[in-house]
Amino acid sequence: xxxxxxxxxxxxxxxxxxxxxxxxxxxxxxxxxxxxxxxxxxxxxxxxxxxxxxxxxxxxxxxxxxxxxxxxxxxxxxxxxxxxxxxxxxxxxxxxxxxxxxxxxxxxxxxxxxxxxxxxxxxxxxxxxxxxxxxxxxxxxxxxxxxxxxxxxxxxxxxxxxxxxxxxxxxxxxxxxxxxxxxxxxxxxxxxxxxxxxxxxxxxxxxxxxxxxxxxxxxxxxxxxxxxxxxxxxxxxxxxxxxxxxxxxxxxxxxxxxxxxxxxxxxxxxxxxxxxxxxxxxxxxxxxxxxxxxxxxxxxxxxxxxxxx
Amino acid sequence: xxxxxxxxxxxxxxxxxxxxxxxxxxxxxxxxxxxxxxxxxxxxxxxxxxxxxxxxxxxxxxxxxxxxxxxxxxxxxxxxxxxxxxxxxxxxxxxxxxxxxxxxxxxxxxxxxxxxxxxxxxxxxxxxxxxxxxxxxxxxxxxxxxxxxxxxxxxxxxxxxxxxxxxxxxxxxxxxxxxxxxxxxxxxxxxxxxxxxxxxxxxxxxxxxxxxxxxxxxxxxxxxxxxxxxxxxxxxxxxxxxxxxxxxxxxxxxxxxxxxxxxxxxxxxxxxxxxxxxxxxxxxxxxxxxxxxxxxxxxxxxxxxxxxxxxxxxxxxxxxxxxxxxxxxxxxxxxxxxxxxxxxxxxxxxxxxxxxxxxxxxxxxxxxxxxxxxxxxxxxxxxxxxxxxxxxxxxxxxxxxxxxxxxxxxxxxxxxxxxxxxxxxxxxx
Numbered sequence: 001x002x003x004x005x006x007x008x009x010x011x012x013x014x015x016x017x018x019x020x021x022x023x024x025x026x027x028x029x030x031x032x033x034x035x036x037x038x039x040x041x042x043x044x045x046x047x048x049x050x051x052x053x054x055x056x057x058x059x060x061x062x063x064x065x066x067x068x069x070x071x072x073x074x075x076x077x078x079x080x081x082x083x084x085x086x087x088x089x090x091x092x093x094x095x096x097x098x099x100x101x102x103x104x105x106x107x108x109x110x111x112x113x114x115x116x117x118x119x120x121x122x123x124x125x126x127x128x129x130x131x132x133x134x135x136x137x138x139x140x141x142x143x144x145x146x147x148x149x150x151x152x153x154x155x156x157x158x159x160x161x162x163x164x165x166x167x168x169x170x171x172x173x174x175x176x177x178x179x180x181x182x183x184x185x186x187x188x189x190x191x192x193x194x195x196x197x198x199x200x201x202x203x204x205x206x207x208x209x210x211x212x213x214x215x216x217x218x219x220x221x222x223x224x225x226x227x228x229x230x231x232x233x234x235x236x237x238x239x240x241x242x243x244x245x246x247x248x249x250x251x252x253x254x255x256x257x258x259x260x261x262x263x264x265x266x267x268x269x270x271x272x273x274x275x276x277x278x279x280x281x282x283x284x285x286x287x288x289x290x291x292x293x294x295x296x297x298x299x300x301x302x303x304x305x306x307x308x309x
Numbered sequence: 310x311x312x313x314x315x316x317x318x319x320x321x322x323x324x325x326x327x328x329x330x331x332x333x334x335x336x337x338x339x340x341x342x343x344x345x346x347x348x349x350x351x352x353x354x355x356x357x358x359x360x361x362x363x364x365x366x367x368x369x370x371x372x373x374x375x376x377x378x379x380x381x382x383x384x385x386x387x388x389x390x391x392x393x394x395x396x397x398x399x400x401x402x403x404x405x406x407x408x409x410x411x412x413x414x415x416x417x418x419x420x421x422x423x424x425x426x427x428x429x430x431x432x433x434x435x436x437x438x439x440x441x442x443x444x445x446x447x448x449x450x451x452x453x454x455x456x457x458x459x460x461x462x463x464x465x466x467x468x469x470x471x472x473x474x475x476x477x478x479x480x481x482x483x484x485x486x487x488x489x490x491x492x493x494x495x496x497x498x499x500x501x502x503x504x505x506x507x508x509x510x511x512x513x514x515x516x517x518x519x520x521x522x523x524x525x526x527x528x529x530x531x532x533x534x535x536x537x538x539x540x541x542x543x544x545x546x547x548x549x550x551x552x553x554x555x556x557x558x559x560x561x562x563x564x565x566x567x568x569x570x571x572x573x574x575x576x577x578x579x580x581x582x583x584x585x586x587x588x589x590x591x592x593x594x595x596x597x598x599x600x601x602x603x604x605x606x607x608x609x610x611x612x613x614x615x616x617x618x619x620x621x622x623x624x625x626x627x628x629x630x631x632x633x634x635x636x637x638x639x640x641x642x643x644x645x646x647x648x649x650x651x652x653x654x655x656x657x658x659x660x661x662x663x664x665x666x667x668x669x670x671x672x673x674x675x676x677x678x679x680x681x682x683x684x685x686x687x688x689x690x691x692x693x694x695x696x697x698x699x700x701x702x703x704x705x706x707x708x709x710x711x712x713x714x715x716x717x718x719x720x721x722x723x724x725x726x727x728x729x730x731x732x733x734x735x736x737x738x
Contacts, residue, residue, distance in 0.1 A: 012518070090635050111636035112520035113590030132638070134520030169520060195523075197514030231506075 003300045007119040007126040010135035011176040019177055021306060023145050025296035026289070028309045032069055033291055042299050042309070043072035047102040050076045051094065052129070053109040058264055058287065059129050059139075063106050066294035072104075094118050104298060107131070112169075125301045133167050139263055140173035142293040144181060146286050147218055150259055155182030160212045160254075161203075162244055163222030163271055164193040164233070170263045171222060175203050188212035189222075189244060192233040209244050216254045220261045221246050221271045237270055247273040261286060319363040320344045321736060325354050326367030326697065330374055331670035332677075332686040341372065343693040346736035350689050365731065365738075367697050371665070374673040374685050375407025375694030375734065378647055380471070380496075380550060380574060380622035383409070383439070386427060387416025392627035392714045394428065397647075398435035400625070400713035404648040405729025407694035408438040408684055409625075410676075412471040413449065420444035420455040425463035437734055438694070440682065445470045445484045445495065451477055454484055461491040466680045469496035471550060472597075474532055476502055481536065485545030494679060496548045499532035499557065500598065509638055511584040511599040519587065521637060524599050530556035537564045540571050548679060549573040551624050553598040555608030562617040572679050573612075574620040577646060577653035578719065580609045586719055592633045592640035593719040596626065610662045613671070619679060621671045623650045627715030645713045649706055651698070652725030659726065665700075693736035700727045 001021055011019070032040055048067040052060050060076060067074035077097070094105060104125040107115040112132030119126040130136040148154055159178050165171045165187050178185050179202040187198055188206040198205055206212035213219055224240060234240045246260065260272075260280040264287070268274045277283065299309060321343040328339045328351070340357045342349045350357065378401065384392040392400075394411075401409050411428065413419030419428065425441045432439035443460030447453045449470040460468065468488065475481040475497070488495050505528040510516050512523020533549060537560055540547035549561060552575045561573045578596065583603050586594035594600055612618040626643025633640050654672065657663045663671070677685030684694060706723045708716035731738055 089631070109636070111638040113637050116590060117636065132520045133522075166517075172518075172520060195517040196512065197517040200514050201518070 002303060002305045006301070007115070008137055008297055008301060009116050009119060009126065009128045011137045011140050011173045011180070012135065014177070014180065016180045019141070019144065019181060022141055022293065022296050022300060023148060025300055025306045025309050026145050026293040029295040029299070030289065030292035032295070033288070038069050039071055040069065041071045042304060043067065043070035043302060046072040046104065046302060048072045048074045048104045048106065048298065049097050049102045050074065050106045051097065052076070052078045053107070053114070054130070056108055056129070059108065062287070062290040063129060063294050066291050066298055069291070070295055070298060072298070090114060090118065091121060094122055098122055098124055103302060127297060127301065130169055132169065133172070134169050135173045136169040137173050138290070138294050138297060139170050140177040141297065142286055142290040143174055143220065143261060143263070144177050145289050145293050146261065146282060147259060149289070150282065151217060151257065154178065157183045157217040158186065158215060159183050159218040159220060160186045160188060160216040161220045161222065162188045162209060162212060162246065164224055164228060165189050165198065165222070166193045166195040167225065167228070168222050174220065175201050179203070186212045186216065190234055193228070210250060210253055213250055214253045216258055218259045218261060219246060219251065219254055223263065223265060224267055224271050226267070241270050245271055245273065246276050248275050251276055320361070321365060321693070321733070322357060322359050322362040323365045323367050323372055323695065323697070326370050326372035328372050328687060329666050329669050330687040331666050332374070332674035333688055335687065336666055341687065341695070343695070343733070343736045346693055348687055348689055348691055348693050351687065365697070369701070370730065371698040371700055373669045373696050373698060374687050375696050375732065376405045376651065376672045377408040377676040377685055378406045378623050378625065378650065379410040379620060379676040379680060381409045381411055381625040381647060382414065382627065382643070383411040384627055385415065385431060386424070391629055394431040394435050394439060396712060396714040397625070397627070398432070398437040398439060400645070400647050400711060402436040402732045402734065403712045405651045405696040405698065405732050406437055406647055407696065407732060407734045408440060408682070409647070410440040410442050410467065410680065412442050412469060413444040414472045418444050418449050420447050420449065422459040422463040425460060425465055429464055440680065441465050442471070442496065443468045445475055446480060449473055451475045451480060454480070454487060457487055457491060457493060461493055465493070466682060467494035467496050467548070469498065469550065471496065471498045474498050474500045474502060478535055478539065482539045482543055485539055485543035485547060488545045492546070492681065494546050494548050496550050497532070497536045498550050499529050499536060501528045501531045504528035504531060508599070509595060510587045511601050513584060513602060515584045515587060519590065521587070526554040526556055526601060526605070529554045529598050530560065533557040533560050537561070537569055537571055540564070541569045544570065547571045551576050551579070551598060551622070552609065552612070552618060553579045553601050553605060555605045558608045558612035558617055562612065562615070565617065572619045573617065574622045575609050575613070575618050576622055576624045577650050578644060580606055580613070580657065581653050582719060590637040591719065592637055593644060593717055595637065595640050595642055596624070596644055597642035610657070613657065614662050619671065619675045621650065621654050623647045627713055628717050629715060630717070633717045644717050644719060645711065645715050646718070648711050648713060649718060649720045649725070651729055652704070652727055653720070655700065655727035656725070693733060695733040696729050697731040698727060699730045702726070702728045702730070704728055
């Protein structure tokens with residue numbers, strides 16, 4: 001089995017089988033990163049471009065390593081060094097890159113829909129590395145990979161996603177993916193950061209974090225953008241931490257085996273206490289798994305099958 | 310040229326057409342004689358001898374007053390790459406419109422006599438009549454009133470800061486009060502800027518799924534409510550532009566029942582599409598106010614039916630292809646509409662929302678009455694602005710054939726029924 005699509009734009013359109021295929025394939029790639037020689041020839045001769053219109057360290061490095069460990073040639077382009085500052089359009093930039101014959105373009109953009117827009121107009125595979133508040137599919141895949149690895153399954157689990165849901169592409173991708181895989185999703189945050197329609201996506205909405213966390217198998221914390229305070233979305237960091245911060249006491253309401261996750265970068269003392277952050281190994285394992293999951297996505301999109309991995 | 314001018318100077322006899330002239334409550338088969346650019350007389354079919362007049366056989370067709378679109382953007386001066394007065398009025402004529410009102414958000418803004426005069430001078434050669442709308446405030450900045458007497462004497466019959474709300478309620482109050490000197494219509498773009506913030510589409514389930522910033526319906530409702538209160542306070546004539554929400558329809562209906570001097574318009578896209586059209590990050594479905602929900606569409610149709618909404622306009626907003634390409638967030642708001650307006654309005658007739666006479670009234674007599682211009686009827690002695698419509702013609706919207714310089718429409722490929730087959734302006738076709 002391989003992926004039927006040219007691109008990975010979001011989790012919303014993916015079936016449970018496709019998600020499972022990626023997670024299973026990632027498992028076989030995970031040990032590549034554990035070896036002395038961290039390289040397989042799967043994408044030898046392929047050219048991969050990281051086209052990042054938004055600052056990123058973790059995700060860009062993760063994609064870069066994933067490509068290199070698959071033996072692809074990986075080039076990084078970020079806005080500060082590109083023709084974007086000269087006023088070139090997104091499509092012109094992408095077409096110029098494609099004219100140099102690349103096979104895959106990994107796009108991060110502050111505008112929702114930018115990767116989809118490019119995917120319709122380029123021959124290359126497009127991978128969404130995060131677009132606006134829309135989706136961040138590889139983050140959700142690595143989160144699901146990590147949960148499955150730690151808890152053995154996704155089906156039947158209860159996952160609480162806490163924080164600024166409205167401005168979170170990580171939340172949206174995880175809601176779609178976890179529900180497709182049979183998990184129950186609770187979302188929790190101040191009503192000012194809960195967008196309309198989440199119930200229609202199958203999530204349950206909570207304003208009381210203790211209730212959201214109660215009995216949860218996974219507590220997934222989201223980063224609070226501190227500039228949201230100026231927009232009136234919360235009165236201050238102190239009150240936010242009191243209502244929606246994860247500390248040891250609050251975590252004790254979750255299931256005994258509960259995983260604490262965070263897509264990073266963390267605001268210690270705001271959405272997560274240092275005590276909790278330092279007592280969970282999972283947050284760094286998410287980062288480790290990110291490379292394996294991105295290797296699997298790149299491999300499958302370039303026509304590889306799970307059997308070849 | 311010589312040949313053409315000969316034809317134009319001929320009298321014209323439009324025979325056998327079905328006349329609908331809502332202002333005069335005419336709905337029957339009549340012949341119309343046009344002479345020297347005016348409607349000379351109407352009579353039973355066959356009762357008016359041709360006497361050498363150019364004969365147009367309108368058998369099987371509707372003959373109505375020239376359509377009026379009281380809300381368009383002609384982009385000249387300043388944005389001639391999007392549209393000019395010449396191309397915009399050619400588009401109007403192709404769509405059956407003989408008169409258009411152009412909004413003042415040009416560059417420079419039409420907030421003074423010289424811009425109004427420039428527009429009118431360009432319009433002398435235009436395919437349709439142009440009624441400039443002046444700005445409410447200088448530079449449409451919402452701070453100080455524009456010189457309304459100057460704008461009025463230069464030819465503006467209405468003022469608006471369209472595209473922007475007048476954020477300061479006191480300034481809006483003063484505009485409505487001051488407008489009473491000239492009986493000038495004040496057209497309000499109802500939007501609370503703080504609530505709309507950086508929104509790019511309607512706030513709801515679709516904006517959540519697409520991860521786009523939403524504009525809540527309350528952003529329109531709050532301002533509609535404010536301006537109705539100010540109209541009541543001031544006694545000025547308020548016209549609410551591009552109504553898109555059920556809440557605004559409800560408030561306008563209530564205000565009218567209390568006798569407040571308020572009128573309202575909506576656009577074909579607001580009763581033909583919903584926010585679902587944005588899916589796929591379709592920039593052709595990006596406009597302000599944004600496309601709303603099916604509940605709003607139902608309410609707009611009720612408002613059109615019961616007369617709460619007086620007028621159908623297009624908010625014809627041409628933008629270049631490059632501007633509408635690319636990221637959804639960066640694309641400008643607005644779509645062209647003047648070449649699809651009649652076809653989309655006639656769908657309301659097919660659906661039973663409006664009778665044909667009511668539909669035509671909202672495109673002719675009503676805007677003329679609100680603007681207080683001597684248009685929108687087929688009375689003997691009035692200017693011969695006449696639109697001949699073939700109700701049975703089925704056609705497919707092909708934006709590449711638009712006369713407008715811009716092709717930004719969400720209706721490309723739509724099958725419509727009914728179309729203007731001839732548009733006569735001042736006796737010239």
